[in-house]
Amino acid sequence: MKRITLVCGAGMSTSLLVVKMEQAAIKLGVEAKILAVAEAELKHHIENTDVLLLGPQVRFLLNKYKAAYEPKGIVVDVINSIDYGMMNGEKVLNYALSLFK
């Protein structure tokens, strides 16, 4: 089970993306648990995360999250702005999957 967590400001815009990503996951036949959380809640969900993706509007948190979570073996990266803006679930899911080692 691949566990992907998306984080943005309030967890609202990323939750739109989650739905699209889940649909894409079904199409690809991939078992993935995808979650969207607000920045403030991230610490409660980080234990159940393999890949953490940041909304581009909070990309200034990338270094902070990398420093905090990469030592725990979690891959941290930023969602591509255009894929995010177009809410392209398939592209973002494929990118997330490519980050799994």
Added chain:
Amino acid sequence: MAYEIIIINKTGGIRMKKIIEFLEKYFVPFAGKVGAQRHLVAIRDGFVAIMPLILVGSLAVLFNNLPIPGWANLMKSIFGDQWNSFGGTLWNGTFAVMSLLVVFTASYNLAKSYEKDGLSAGVVSFASLLMLYAGSAKDWAIPFAFLGAQGLFVSLFVALVSTEIFVKLMNNKKLVIKMPDGVPPAVSRSFAALLPSLITLVIFGALKIVLTDIGIPDVHNYIFTIIQKPLLGLASSLGAALLVVFLLHLLWFFGLHGANILLPITTALFLPLMSANVDAFAAGKPAPNIITSSFFDTFVYMGGAGSTICLLAAIFIVGRREENKAKAKLGLAPSLFNINEPVLFGMPLVLNPIYVIPFILTPLVLTLTSYAAIAAHIVPKTIALVHWTMPPIISGFLATGSVMGIALQLVNLAIGIIIYIPFVIVSEKYAKDSEINTSKTLNM
């Protein structure tokens, strides 16, 4: 950023590019650091955690005072004379005590950011804060006056300082009492926190004595008078509002979450102004402040930052490119709830030199028109807090308790559409022209 900056024409485009490059080099990393700054983040998360409670309290006050003729009589006839004590009770536990709530939540989040025990840190901060209140010896009371928004500055100060002391002490191995392995984690955690808690509390107890000795028995009143009141006076001005709106949109232009980065400051400034209005409304007195938290969410950020509901409407009215209309449709549903990242990153508006003018101008203009409408007593002041995702029209009524709130939103919508329309046309023309040029080049 893997974006191509669209060049409008040679000279205008190059100047714009230089400004953007300069800002990207200096402003963006700075803003990023501010947005990630540990203490500001803790304050912001602290406020976010108590938002549900504050919203409930605000709605309770609105419920008690709905300016619908006959409402009070209707309620009395169903629930009796004390019908509004229910709302009052809800307010007492939430809005009225936000300083007590936020000292814990901010402290908890700050400690957690250091990977330390948030619960212990929060409890210690709470106790430290209570020590500083000038209690009434008469009936062992803590002054309600400073439990709410009026006490926010002291609360935030205590939360940050107390937690910093606590965390530094927790880092000192010699001060952490270790329990043998068999002891339950909750017990060993509280023993580990014992000495750091003790020392932190002693420090604040001593602080209270020092303050009383130097003639400040009521530090809350002191801070409120010397710092909070003047600062809030500045914050409630039109100039401050315009500055905040400008900065917020400048951040968004670079794809940074403007609202989030500025939240610690905007909440600390505008929530007390909101609170003063709520209190006045509850007491049947005229509300003092035009600028409040819900002023912006209701009349300026309609559809999200950039007042983008106006852009979407403009696209539906004059837009002819299928691509634009599809993007507008994609962004419409979340925009109704003021969530507009699909629009910001999808159009895109971020780093878009054609749309930058209406994107920053529209909210500034709407701030002016809304301020003017309220100052001229055409529209009532905002007297209730509404969540930023409350759709326009509904928010207009809820924030002001009046249909004039809705009317102002509709007027603002019209103004915003008028501002955006020419830029939609220019943007589409430019897109069409570059398509023609590309196909000409390809056909060569």
